[in-house]
Amino acid sequence: MTDTAFEIAFKNAYGRAPEGAWAAPGRVNLIGEHTDYNDGFVLPFAIPQTTRAAVARRDDGLLRLHSAAMEDGVVELRIADLAPGATEGWARYPAAVLWTLREAGHDVGGADLHFDSTVPVGGGLSSSAALQVVTALALTELYGVELSRQDMAVLCQRSENRYVGAPVGVMDQTASACCTAGHALHLDVRALAQRQVPFDPEAEGLVLLVADTHVKHAHADGAYGERRAGCERAAELLGVPALRDIAPADLDAALAALPDDTLRRLTRHVVTEDQRVQDVIELLDAGRTAEIGPLLTAGHASLRDDFQVSCTELDVVVEAALAAGALGARMTGGGFGGSVIVLTTAPTAPDVAQAITRALPQAVPFSTAPAEGAHRLW
Incomplete structure (x- = not known):
């Protein structure tokens, strides 16, 4: 139409x-x-x-x-x-x-x-x-x-x-x-x-909130490129095509083989984040969506501490959401600003949304759900 x-x-x-x-x-x-x-x-x-x-x-x-x-x-x-x-x-x-x-x-x-x-x-x-x-x-x-x-x-x-x-x-x-x-x-x-992967939080009494911090980022800037180059350098030093080839069981040995803390942090994030993806899929397949919350929060901690792409505003929103009873929260996207995704139960969603806005007034959360991809309108 x-x-x-x-x-x-x-x-x-x-x-x-x-x-x-x-x-x-x-x-x-x-x-x-x-x-x-x-x-x-x-x-x-x-x-x-x-x-x-x-x-x-x-x-x-x-x-x-x-x-x-x-x-x-x-x-x-x-x-x-x-x-x-x-x-x-x-x-x-x-x-x-x-x-x-x-x-x-x-x-x-x-x-x-x-x-x-x-x-x-x-x-x-x-x-x-x-x-x-x-x-x-x-x-x-x-x-x-x-x-x-x-x-x-x-x-x-x-x-x-x-x-x-x-x-x-x-x-x-x-x-x-x-x-x-x-x-x-x-x-x-x-x-x-x-x-x-089937993903319908609403059917399980859950709500997904997105809160835009209105802190702008730019993928073309040097910080993003530096991290990509660091990951590629770490893979080269470890003798693998890419960091996805480091198994979680081999992570400690890989970290010990790297020459500096920056490369170790980047590597630790990528290897553990790949594993978090697999763990979330396993829970979704089992119909245990509420249990993915801690994995989302762990992902944020890794992005904040190891990959160092978070910022104060993102951290404030995550902390406020968790303090108000959210099941999990993390920054989403490339970082240095942008948005936070929050998983919460339907009864606690209003309190979580209010807590986020109280902590960061420009971050007004909206609820979201998985939608269709690109398509012709008419």
């Missing part, structure tokens, strides 16, 4: 009607943080908040981009001029997707795109991945390009790595493209093997 207001916004920007509209969700990573670029395991789910794109093709070699959230009007780019580093601001994300599609040999031409979004920007909920995936889905469908959802996610990751310059893993794009409602997505990043 056509959204009249959304269609009108496209017409106001471009003076014609769109050919269709698509949506791609943000995501919450239930567990498995900073494991994706270590060839490990992750367990994200899609959230109801989406980025939408109304799109129409062009035949004049132009890519035109407009966002309801921006005041810069229509951004006009020549496809022939697209190259890494050639585009600035938010427009580089959809431009990157078109450039990467064409570089991969897909016959995709110009387009007019109008975006709007309910995914918080900079909240650790993958707003950039949602923007990329909705662009890729719209362009491939309009131009008749056959691409599996996983291949689409890998292409979007490549576009962010090479065009935007952010050394992200493939989890965010895969979650946005491939998740299904009522499930978390178990992704083995090395094999790109997927399994939809």
